[in-house]
Amino acid sequence: MTHPAPPDTRFGVRSVLALVALALLAVPFGLLLFFVQDQWPPLQRLDDGARDALHRVALHHGGFAATMKVLSFVGSAPVYVVAFTAITLWLARAGSRRLAAFVAVTELGGAVLNELVKTLVDRTRPVVADPIAHASGLSFPSGHSQAAVVSYSVLLLLFWTALAPVWRWVAAAASFVLVLGIGLSRVALSVHYVSDVLAGYALGAAWVLVMTAVFGAWRLELRAPADKVPTSSEA
Known part of the structure; x- marks a missing residue:
């Protein structure tokens, strides 16, 4: 009869796998x-x-341009600030303070990291004739793309176990489509290059891995059970 590995061993294995994925x-x-x-x-x-x-395409197809602007707005900082401030306060109020800290630090830290990398790389944004959108700041990596990966990953991590199996995959598919759509919108609106968007995706995924590992290590250090997303009756 085999015995399950102790928690420290399981956490060690997960940490190694997380480091491999990060690399x-x-x-x-x-x-x-x-x-x-x-x-x-070539790039x-x-x-x-x-x-x-x-x-x-955006210049000659108004519907496409309008769709790209909507996707870009959905992936903008004001939307994330409102949504994740509400989620963080809800978790803290319900007693899931570690999850609340995870959400707040992952979202804010990702934004700070993006600005830091942009400053170090110092790449200017694309320039086109007859622009249909304007954006300030630097270009590499795309903040919208990075934030989309981080934010939708956080949402999936928070609510995955609370969803029925079929809805988990619906949520994952919808998140995937939205992340791709937000990245596409930044190129279509001529405010980022394809390489900016791809770099944002990679940096966002790496940041989520790091923060998930840090949160897991914190919980293990405290020998605390995992926080759970409160149900409507607990909120």
């Missing part, structure tokens, strides 16, 4: 950063070609 995510981000700074011609052609092609 795998660091590779594409590092390559993108290197190619951007080196001005690698420049991809970035410029996608920018110009999608800009032409």
Whole structure:
């Protein structure tokens, strides 16, 4: 008869797997950063070609442009601030303070990390004739794309166990489509390059992995049971 591994062993295995996954995510981000700074011609052609092609589509198809603007707004900072402030307060009020801290630190820390990397890379945004949208600040990596990965991952982590199996996959599929749509909107609106969006995805996924591992280590250190998302009757 086999005995289950002790909690410390299971956590150690999960930590190693998380570090491996983090390393795998660091590779594409590092390559993108290197190619951007080196001005690698194939990547420049991809970035410029996608920018110009999608800009032409947006200029000549009002419905497409309007859809891209809606997706861009859905993935904007004001929406996330309102939504995740409400979620954090709800969790704290219901007694799930570690989860509340996880949500707040993951969201705020991701935004700070994005600004830090943008400042270090110092890449200017795309420039097109007849722009249909404007954005300030720097370009690499895309803050919208990174925030989309972080935010929808956090939502899935929070509510996964509370959902019925079929709704888990519906939620995962919807999140995947929204993340892709938000990234596409930033290129279509000519405020980011494709490489900015891909780098945002990679950095966002890496940040979620780091914060999930840190939260798990904190809980293990305290020898505390995992917080759960409160039900409507507990809230």
